[in-house]
Amino acid sequence: MAGKRVEKYERGTRSYIMSHIRGENTSIETLVRSFLFAKGLRFRKNDKRYPGHPDVVLPKYHTVVFVNGCFWHMHEGCTKHSMPKSNVEFWSAKLVRNRERDIKQHAELEAMGWKVIVVWECELGKKVREERLERLYREIVGNAVDPDDGAVDTERENPDV
Numbered sequence: 001m002a003g004k005r006v007e008k009y010e011r012g013t014r015s016y017i018m019s020h021i022r023g024e025n026t027s028i029e030t031l032v033r034s035f036l037f038a039k040g041l042r043f044r045k046n047d048k049r050y051p052g053h054p055d056v057v058l059p060k061y062h063t064v065v066f067v068n069g070c071f072w073h074m075h076e077g078c079t080k081h082s083m084p085k086s087n088v089e090f091w092s093a094k095l096v097r098n099r100e101r102d103i104k105q106h107a108e109l110e111a112m113g114w115k116v117i118v119v120w121e122c123e124l125g126k127k128v129r130e131e132r133l134e135r136l137y138r139e140i141v142g143n144a145v146d147p148d149d150g151a152v153d154t155e156r157e158n159p160d161v
């Protein structure tokens with residue numbers, strides 16, 4: 001545990017933003033929204049007009065973002081997703097249904113012209129969230145900014161957005 005952080009970052013910088021979205025009781029959805037908002041993006045939340053009620057809808061970028069819990073959405077190969085030991089049939093049926101619904105809804109959104117981005121709970125752990133959120137931002141705003149999808153340059157900024 002780092003001690004209580006003293007306000008030492010310049011407002012608007014990456015460090016400032018990250019220091020303000022680390023509340024212990026912050027849900028993963030709120031974490032993602034706070035970050036995007038601090039980066040200057042404006043969006044709608046849980047818009048009921050779209051399949052799956054995406055957590056973040058960014059009309060300007062034709063992009064929707066789902067922030068998914070690894071258990072409920074059956075994140076494949078993820079250590080946070082493991083089937084409960086009791087009521088296995090109940091749980092596997094339920095979770096498989098969730099996943100199938102996700103797949104269907106994402107396909108519907110894509111057919112409507114939306115780019116669909118999923119951010120997983122495990123990608124928002126303390127040690128990895130900053131990198132993931134910066135990458136999410138670039139995925140949203142920078143179609144041409146980062147053609148090499150795998151390479152992450154965390155220092156890159158987008159001053160003209």
Ligand SMILES: [Zn+2]
Nearest residue numbers: 070075078122
């Ligand atoms: Zn996961």
